Amino acid sequence: MSTNTWFSALKKSAVAIVGAATMLSLASPAAAAQPQPDGEVGVQVIGGTRAAKGEFPWMVRLSMGCGGALYAPQIVLTAAHCVGRTGNNTSITATIGVVDLQDTTATKIRSTYVHRSPTYGTSTGGDWALIKLASPVTNVKPLKIATTKEFDTGTFDIAGWGDTREGANTGSRYLLKAKVPFVPDTTCKGIGGYYASLIPAAEICAGDLANGGIDTCQGDSGGPMFRKDNAGEWIEVGIVSHGNGCARRNAPGVYTEVSTFASAIAAAAARI
Template structure:
C-alpha cells in the first residue's frame, strides 16, 4: 500500500512518527504510566479481549519506553517494529522494561538502549516492519524468544500479548494482557477491503476473529505474535504492525511475517 495509506492504518502505536495519524487505543481500569516523548518511536497499542498473563508466563516480553512492545531476541537485543523507531543509528533514549507483567513492579529490569537498527526495506512495497534495539548490557537471566525461519508455523492459532489498550480508544495498561487469534488467509484478509487490499502477502500475515472482539491495539506495536513449534517451544511468527481500528468485525490484525525477514534479522543482529 502507499506510505500514506499504510501510516493511517497503523493501529499498534498511539503516536505515530513522521507525522502519521494518531491511532485508536484500548481502555482498561488499570492504566500504565505514560512514557515521556522520545525523539524516536511512538506509543503503541494493547490487547483487546485479553486476560491478564501470569508472572513468568512469557518472560521474553519487553515494554519499550516510547510505548511499544517487543521480544528479547538475544540477551542484549530486542526485536520490535520498524514503525516504533525513526532511523538506524546510535540511540540512548529508549528504556526496555523486562522480567515483569506489572510495569510498576519493583522487580522490573530496566535497561537503556545504545543503538537501533531499522529495516532498510521499511516502508516500501517489500514490507519489513521490523527493527532491532541493542541494550546497554545483556539481560542474561531472562529467556529469549526464537523466531520462525520458515513458513511452517505461519498457520493455526497464535498468542498475542502486550501492555497496549484493552479497547478501541482506551488507555495503555499496567499489566500484561494475552489473547489468542486464529490465522486468516491472505485472500480473506485482502477481501476485508480498505487498507487490506494493499496487503503484502510475502511480508505480512493476518490473524483475528471474523466477528472481531479480540485483537492487538495501540501500545502493542512491535510485540510478538507467537505459537508453539513442533518441540512445544514458543516461536515468534509475527510482529504487531497495523490494522483498521481494534477488534472490529471483519478487520483483522496485520503482522510482519517474521520468517520472510529471519535471515535479515539474524544478519543485522550479528552486526550489533
Template structure:
C-alpha cells in the same frame, strides 16, 4: 505508508513519547489495574498473563512492545523507531508482567537498526541493542520457515484494553486465529494492499472481539511449534481499529525476514 496503526494511534491519542514514557514508567495507581480475567481469550477486555508466563516480553519507553531476540537485543517494529543509528533514549523494561513491580529490570538502549525495506517493499521490524545483557534472560526464537504461519497464535502486550483506551499496567494476552492472505485482502480498504510474504493476518474476521490494540506495536505474535516450544511468527504492525469485525490485525511475517534479522543482529 499508512500501516502505522498501533503506535500512531497512541500518539494521536495525545500520549506522545513523553506521556507514553510516563505510562510505561508506572504513572497509574495500583487500584487502576484491571481485575484478573479467567477467560484467557481477550486483550480487549483483559486477560492477565501470569508472572513468568512470557518471560521474553519487553515494554519500550516510547510506547511499544518487543521481545528479547538475544539477551541484549530486542526485536520490535520498524514504525516504532525513526532510523538506524546510535540511540540512548529508549528504556526497555523486562522481567515482569506488572510494570510497577520493584523486580522490573530496566536497561537503556545504545543502538537501533531499522529494516531498510520497511518504507518500500515491506518489513516492519527493527532491532534495539541494549547497553548490557538482561540478566537471566529468556529469549524467544523466531520462525525461519513458514511451517508455523497458520493455526492459532498468542499475542501479548501492555497496550490499550479498549480502542482508544489507556495503556495497561499489567501484561495482557489473547489468542488470535490465522487469516489467509486472500480473506484478509477481501476485507477491502487498506487490507487490499496487504503485502504477501511480508505480512500475516490474524483475528476473528466475522465477529472481531480479540486483537492487539494501540501501544502493542512491536510485540510478538507466537505459537507452539511441533516440539511444543514457543516460536515467534509475527510482529504487531497495523490494522483498522481494535478488535473490530472485518478488520483483523496485521503482523510482520517474521519467517520472511529471519535471515535479514539474524544478519543485522550479528553486526550491531
C-alpha cells in the same frame, strides 16, 4: 493517531485489554503515518486476560510505548514504526521481567543502538527493527523466531500492555494475553478497503473476522505474535504492525511475517 484508521496503518505501539468484551486489539503501522524520531505509541491487547509473572519472560515493554521481544541476550526485536532511523540511540528504556509495570523488581536497561529495517515503507515491506541494549539480560531465554512458513498458520497468541479498547490511549498496567486465529492472505486482502494494500509476502493477518472482540491495539506495536513449535517451545511468527481499528469485525490485525525477514534480522543482529 486516528481511531478510525489506526493511523490508517500503524496500530500496535501500545497494548491494552478492552474491558467489557475483554478484547485484544493490535495497533499496527499499516498505512501508517511516519513515526516520530523516537517512535510512537501504538496498540494494546483487547479481549485478553492477565498473564502470569514469568509466563512470557521474553516480553519487553519499551519506553516510547511499544512492545518487543528479547531476540538475543542484548537485543530486542520490535517494529520499525516504533523507532527512528538506524544509528546510535540511548533514549529508549527496555523493561523486562515483570507483568505489572509498577513492579519494582523489573529489570530496566537503556538502549545503545537501533537498527531499522531498510525496506520498511517500501513495496517489499519489513516493519521490524532491532534495539541493542547497554547490557545483556542474563536470566531470560530469548524468544526464537520462525525461519520458515511452517508455523504461519493455526491459532496464535498475542500479548501486550496496550489499550484495552480502541481510542482509549491509556495503555494497560498489566500484561494482557489472548489468542487469535490465522486469516489467509487471500481472505485478508479480499476484505478490500484498508486491506487491499496487504503485502502477502511480508505480512500475515490474524483475528476473529465474524465476531471481532480480540486483537492488539494502541501500545502493542512491536510486540510478538507467537505459538508453540513442534517441540512445544514458543516461537515468534509475527510482529504487531497495523490494522483497521482495534478488534472490529472483519478487520483483522496485520503482523510483520517474521519468517520472511528471519535471515535479514539475523544478519543485522550479528552486525550490531
